Amino acid sequence: xxGKHAQPICTRGPPMRILAFSDLHRDRxxxxxxxxxxxxADVVVGAGDFATEGxxxxxxxxxxxxxxxPIVLVAGNHDSLDDMLRACRDWPAAHILHGDGAxxxxxxxxxxxxxxxxxxxxxWNQRMEESDAAVLLEPCPADAVLVTHSPPxxxxxxxxxxxxxxxxxIGEAVERCKPRLHLCGHIHNAWGTWGTIGACPVxxxxxxxxxxxx
Numbered sequence: 001x002x003g004k005h006a007q008p009i010c011t012r013g014p015p016m017r018i019l020a021f022s023d024l025h026r027d028r029x030x031x032x033x034x035x036x037x038x039x040x041a042d043v044v045v046g047a048g049d050f051a052t053e054g055x056x057x058x059x060x061x062x063x064x065x066x067x068x069x070p071i072v073l074v075a076g077n078h079d080s081l082d083d084m085l086r087a088c089r090d091w092p093a094a095h096i097l098h099g100d101g102a103x104x105x106x107x108x109x110x111x112x113x114x115x116x117x118x119x120x121x122x123x124w125n126q127r128m129e130e131s132d133a134a135v136l137l138e139p140c141p142a143d144a145v146l147v148t149h150s151p152p153x154x155x156x157x158x159x160x161x162x163x164x165x166x167x168x169x170i171g172e173a174v175e176r177c178k179p180r181l182h183l184c185g186h187i188h189n190a191w192g193t194w195g196t197i198g199a200c201p202v203x204x205x206x207x208x209x210x211x212x213x214x
Contacts, residue, residue: 015213016107018145019069022047022185022205025078026056030207031063037209038067043104047185047205048076048113048149050084054124061087068093070104075113076149076186077126099136101144107214108144110179112136115186116150116167130169137173145214146179146200150186155195156204157187174200180214 019041024030038044044067051057057079064071065087072095073088075081081098088094095102097111118127128136140146150167151157152174157166165187174182174197182202185191191206203210 016042016105018043018045018181018183018212018214020045020047020183020203020205020210020212021207022149022183023049023076023188023191024060024207025049025052026059027207028059028063031060033209035063035066038069041069043109044069044071045109045145045147045183046071046073047147047183048074049078049185050076051078051080053078053122054080057083057087065091065094070095072097072102072104072109072111072145072147074098074111074147074149075126077115077119078124079113079126081113081126097147100139101141107180108141109147110140110144110177111147112170113149116148116170119165130167133167133169134172137169137177140173140177140179142177142179144177144179146174146177146182148182148184151184151190151204152182152197152202155197155202156184156190156193158190158193159187160189171197174198174202181212183212 101110115127152171153166
């Protein structure tokens with residue numbers, strides 16, 4: 001099932017209000033729009049690509065660090081994970097997830113960054129083979145909010161040429177773990193598109209303010 005610009009309803013008791021985005025690519029105005037909206041969020045999610053070709057991470061992080069709500073971040077293929085960790089040392093609200101998780105207000109979040117499957121071999125491109133991603137996704141708990149930079153294969157991953165470029169491993173993890181919500185980015189042509197894997201809504205976010213209740 002696929003569509004565009006839909007909002008999932010995932011209520012299970014008192015809802016958590018999540019503000020989510022991806023692929024800012026150094027756009028300070030887009031980052032400021034996220035900050036301005038964040039006062040109404042219980043949790044903020046950033047699904048990768050804060051920098052561009054490995055440079056300019058602080059262009060967006062310096063803006064985003066004004067967010068006081070808990071924020072879950074994964075590294076995009078344009079981002080250095082080490083740079084993200086250094087940039088967040090003085091940001092107690094930040095949870096950088098890469099093959100691990102965090103429980104926020106009683107709800108589990110699990111994250112995995114980078115481009116999956118591995119593509120362009122240029123030095124700045126942070127990429128991962130499907131087999132390595134499978135190992136890192138193994139601990140993902142059931143009923144989590146799953147945050148990845150790459151989308152799952154066949155859902156919210158369509159390139160302009162009509163080819164699906166998502167990750168089969170991520171799709172298999174969604175089928176196995178049955179998250180309550182899966183948030184991703186990476187494929188620019190698929191921004192704003194969504195689908196489902198089983199009962200799990202999957203959304204490719206893009207550099208805009210997106211709201212979800214879980």
